[in-house]
Amino acid sequence: MTAPQKELWDKISNFRLDDPDASFTFSARLARENGWTKEYTNSVIEEYRKFIFVCCVSKSSVTPSDPVNQVWHLHLTYTKSYWIDFCKNTLQREIHHKPTKDAYLLGILVAISIQASGGIGVGIVMLIGFIIAIYSAIKNDGNDKGNSNGGSTGCSTSNHENFESGCSSHGDSGCRSGCNGCSEY
Numbered sequence: 001m002t003a004p005q006k007e008l009w010d011k012i013s014n015f016r017l018d019d020p021d022a023s024f025t026f027s028a029r030l031a032r033e034n035g036w037t038k039e040y041t042n043s044v045i046e047e048y049r050k051f052i053f054v055c056c057v058s059k060s061s062v063t064p065s066d067p068v069n070q071v072w073h074l075h076l077t078y079t080k081s082y083w084i085d086f087c088k089n090t091l092q093r094e095i096h097h098k099p100t101k102d103a104y105l106l107g108i109l110v111a112i113s114i115q116a117s118g119g120i121g122v123g124i125v126m127l128i129g130f131i132i133a134i135y136s137a138i139k140n141d142g143n144d145k146g147n148s149n150g151g152s153t154g155c156s157t158s159n160h161e162n163f164e165s166g167c168s169s170h171g172d173s174g175c176r177s178g179c180n181g182c183s184e185y
Helices: 003-014 026-034 038-057 066-077 079-091 103-116 122-140
Strands: 094-099 153-158
Touching (some): 003 038, 003 079, 026 038, 038 066, 066 094
Antiparallel strands (some): 094 153
């Protein structure tokens, strides 16, 4: 691990998701919403930290496990904590939660399920699947980096003018060179 990576890991490790003044903490809510024990919740939060670190240092898209994705989804709902305290002030980069190319398959399955329950006709199912596939292709511009375990979400980092630091590949120059390390929005 390089010195900057060690510094980043220390910042991520020291970031507190639980507000000590909150009557119902982040970890308590996460445990309740997922039916997890306190011990399991704490271990998944630690895995979330590792996942975010890998998102920051990896040159390709990274996909979380389902439990880690649950932590990420909940953290995203704490908007100030996620975007300001964590991304901007701690990581000094944005970590975007984005669907991968497999997400359109989920849309097709949902449409088929609706059709199977008698909700709509086959022509509409085909149209919905086609629209989702086209949207996915346009959104990814044919440049989806994919993921290694077939999950339905991934991360990408970007650094905008309001962030002081550049990407892990290019430092302060940012990602405008078209590298595979980061995707800029």
